[in-house]
Amino acid sequence: MTAAEISRIAGVTRATVSNWRRRHGDFPAPSGGTDSSPLYDLEEVRGWLASRGQHTAATPSGELRTLLRLREPAGVGTSDLLLLVLAAARRPAELTGLLALADADLVKQANDAAAEVADVVPDTEPVRFTTADTAVLRALLLCVRDEGAQTALSVLAERELEDSAASGAYRTPEPLANLLALLLPGTPARVLDPACGSGALLAAAARRGARELYGQDALPVQARRSAVSLLLAAPEAAVTVRAGDSLRTDAFPGLAADAVLCNPPYGDRDWGHDELAYDPRWAYGVPPRAEPELAWAQHALAHLTPGGHSVLLLPPAVASRASGRRVRAELVRGGALRAVIALPPGASVPLHIGLQIWVLQRPEPGGPERKSVLFVDTASDAASGTGPGAATGTAAGTASGTAPGTAPAAGRGGTAPASHTRSGSRSATVDWARITERALGAWRAFTESPDTFEGEPGVAHAAGVLDLLDDQVDLTPARLVRASRAGLAPAALAAETGAARRHLAEAAKSLARTAGYEDWSPAGATAREWRTATASDLARGGALTLLRTAPDAARGRTDSGTGGSGGTGAPEARPVLTAPDIAAGSGPTGDPAGLRGGATAPVIATGDVLVRAVAGGGGPMARVAGEEDAGALLGPHVHLFRPDPARLDAWFLAGFLGAEENIAGASTGSTVLAVNPGRLRVPLLPLEEQRRYGEAFRHVHELRAEARRADRLAEETARLLSGGLTGGQLLPGGGPSRGRDTTAGDVPHKTRSRGSQSAR
Template sequence: MRPTAVSNWRRRHSDFPAPVGGTEKSPRFSLDEVREWLAGQGRAVDVGSKRALEQAVNTAAVLAPAAETLRNALLALLNHAGDDRADEHGWRQRLQAGTEKLAKAYPGLADANAVPDLHATQTTMLNAALEAVADRSVRDLARDLYDEILTRRLVKGDTATPARLADLMVRLADPGDGPFVDIACGAGSILMAAARHGCRDVAGIETTLARAQLAALRISAEGFKPPVRLRLHASNALATDPFGPGTAAAVATNPPFNDRNWAQEIREDEPWWTYGVPTGKDSELAWVQRALAQLRPGGTAVLAMPPGSAASPSGRRIRRRMLSDGVLRAVFALPRGSFHGTALAPHLWLLTNTAGPSVAQAVLTADFSDHTTRAQQPDWDRIAEATLQAWTAFKNGNEPPSGESRATPVTTLLGDAVDLTPARYLPLRLPAPDFRRLGRLKRETAAKVDVLGDSLKQAPGAQPELTGPVRWETFETLAQNAEISLHRGLPAERKPNQGETTVRTVRADSRNLAGEAAIEPGQHVPRIREGDLLAAVYGERIWVRQATEDDLDAAPAFGTVVIRTDPRQIDPAFLAGFLASALAHQQLARASTSLGVNSYRDLLRLRVALPSIKDQHRYAGLFTSLEALATEATSLARQTDQLTRAWRDDTWAAIVGTDADE
């Protein structure tokens, strides 16, 4: 349901249900109450059981921690499929029985507190779960709810481990049959990756009880065959060792980053401080030592680390001791966006419990931070292939592939800063001079210069003259009068579920960046037609372009709005000229609060000056010429940049050679 529709219903109907949460400007409503009210108005709607569950979980997670909310949903899915709906009291009893059942199965979760009284939003969610499980498997619902909801509702400082990263970490750790331990397992993503990798003895430690319970439920919902021996413990791994030292064949973990309070209630005589107690600024180095203590001799640990841990002055002493002892074997730099919940470009540290000064004479340093897709997202296929190829070569005593990875001598790393940042130790390389390519780029640039010059000569000279009055209207009024219609983009892209199809999506700010979005059966999908405009608001800027032949029949992507005009009253090219002007941008700067997600609302506020349709046609010709001129100028700028970069690099390659290191 669109927020504008709910806003209109609240304004026009005094009996509309009251909010159950949120804020005054962004209230949340009970889906059950709204659907019941709509049915009473003769407007019954069917949003689909899966969508209803997602919306219900989203609403419930506003008033309770996301992990706790999702834990409750999975308890309902796993234990009560086929049961009747229940009220708050009934569900509280069911959930209490479910958590007690978990405690019996996993003694490390036995400290479960009584389930608190449930808010109405939780009851709505739990009843929605019963309806959803009738249409889809528990496994698919559990996957969707975690991927679509929990990763979007992270507490500040939290990170969630994407499935592809978890898989890579497990493959590097190579646990075999196990035991495999994640000492900060969160909701269990890395444990699940280990089970998918064939490990049947997995164990996790997690400080937050609800997350530890959620990990158990997610693994249960996955239904691994043969079954996984799972041990879980709700405790702080830096203060306890529930599984005993030296018991893990492999450890992989994504520990909390930048936790300045990590040392509270932590004893300085714990056996894992082999290389010294870290400072309050270096919680990550505490987790590194804790992981090493969990390993049996010869075991491997892989940890996700913030890039600052590789070079922080306060951690220099511990890094030096680990290097001298030979336990640190590899550092991999990953792209930004590798984690949910942080913009950091993280590292992976690989360590082995084979200490001794003569064990490791070198450390593998590899930088894959530029392995991204055209959408600037991590290219996991390329990252995994490069990482595993480099590590396999290095551990077998061979030289890793050059350029992106290197066997860096420990003596080099033991400099004054003890800086482990991989990029510092990789060679500077330039492509060999290619004079044929340079000649081709010169010819292509000259041709674009000629095209731009011709366009300037052919551009209209004098301004068209108005032949009649001008009226001012807001886009909202134009939409109410059916002179234009606005169509929102689809929700954020995601992988299709069973029974769903995909549709190609396009964006207002790029002609070349297409995507795909999953659509549910019966979901309305706005399709782009000839003459449509594509618009999006980012900050105080409006991106607008006319639909091209390649855009036709695609759907607008998230954040993009399709503007469709009645050509008898409004010329789309004229309207595009307004949206690209300072007149529109100044209005936007005064009123917009958008970062790209409220484009629809921002556009409705704009006021446009409209002459007669005949005058619009004349001005539209000018605006179309200017847009073509701007497109050609942008193309020339890109071409010139490519030429000058190639020319400059070829010159430096001639000066210093292709291997630019001293």
């Protein structure tokens, strides 16, 4: 094991381990590795720690992760352990007794239990646990007992994916999986996911009442993981999962499902274009080589019963690429495409791209004619930061902008490049409640009465089939719903614009009041000089406590499902406060699924000072946690300073910790500037003087918040005014009277006569 792993199991820093090596002659000698990266024997290290009364601080999932890293290549197989997770989850009352067994008895019980469930997990080898595997077996059973089967499952899948060429697998975020499942009308009983990944979409379908779940994935580890996960999450459903490439080797050729849910791999040009050129699934045209997503869309339609629905998550380029125009046209003309819903960037990997949801329906012979397609843009408010949330001064969301073109290529089975999965700090603030409300509201109203659906200008619009079948067949929702605003009545737009202007005026007055704070005075002829201490010094003196989420929470390439989080209770029930939340001034918006099971995520309390761990970008570097933040988990890339209120004022601390020159002095790196929290410096002042500074810093915080709110409202007001002028609903002040039809070349008679006389 490495020095980093020793620090993790001992619950100390790596610097402490280095000190142990230098100061204690009986510290275990390296058993391998190099001089710069030595490796140590796990049992020797544990014995040394025990001799010093240093008990392990690793969580059960962390212990399991360490033992899996140390196992020999010819040791216990992950497939066997996946089976054991399932068997152990079905016998929760027996786990404590199993852990107390002797090694030989434990191995026999584990072999028997795993063999009993071997037939339900695809591509597993015969179970052959030996006494050499007992350490891993005990760690696994302890993890299932104390942190849950899903946590153990994620650790196992994570380990096998690290050894796979297709790294970077990720789980579809649970709110997004739920939205895709909710878009299925009724309660479909039989649901298929042909690129099931970790099984998140099928689990969401099971929560909707599906009783037959079918999944296939090209990565065997993902197929096995999905099978076990679904058997745990939906014990009453019939689960069938197979490994293999669904496009090339369909495991369910005769299956007619009530619904298909799918988050297929994007941008994969090696999807079998040449060998599948004459495949009968291409009822709407042969997908071009550069359009694998249209192959997945037709594969889904081929597996539906007549009238059944499919919901797919696709990159935005599928709606507009020239190469896919003919297939898009046939999907629209044939009535198979029912809706396209745009999501804001940050909703799912790749985080920098606003993905789209396509809702398809297999036409019924003799069924109704489909005259229109629904388009919804849920990204409009999230991208601009406007809407009701902005009017009340809360951030509806931030986004980095939608990149044109195709999303980066992803591996089979719902995988994506690891560089994207590690970009949690770039994730936009996503208001899932608002997105879900808008998407479902428009979809349900449209399905109830497609011919009379009126939509919502700027958000939802039902476009006629004939209007879509032009030279481009561009199905981008933002283009179509923005164009639909021209149909809004002038009086309605004028009322909306008037309300926006009133909100802006109120925000401007509030900003002026905040900016008018006059309790500032010059320090004298020269700037005040400070006697300072570092945050490390203050922590050693007990004036504050410095906390941060363990690195395991941010380093993984797979999600943790619903794994536990080192002493934080149930992380799935808590939001996560992220670095972008601090920069945007929003409440906690992070996904708890992004915290791995072995992570130690502190729970935020009112009065904590939160500092972004990476310098740069827009927005403040620090803030004081308010009541809306209390109870949230601390996300990765955020430092938490918990001051002793009898010695440090929170606002005073936040103001100086987040100062530009302080951050610069405590940062290291060239491209990415990482903030060393212990090096941040704080002036040593009496508490009463700290409070005076703290009050001033609080006013600065309010000024920044009011400025953000006014900026959002100004953008929204300008957008409404500009759209009303160009759309013909609003007239400029001082212009021709209402109702007069004049053009740039039509000049009133009297004005023209006076002009002629002047010319003469």
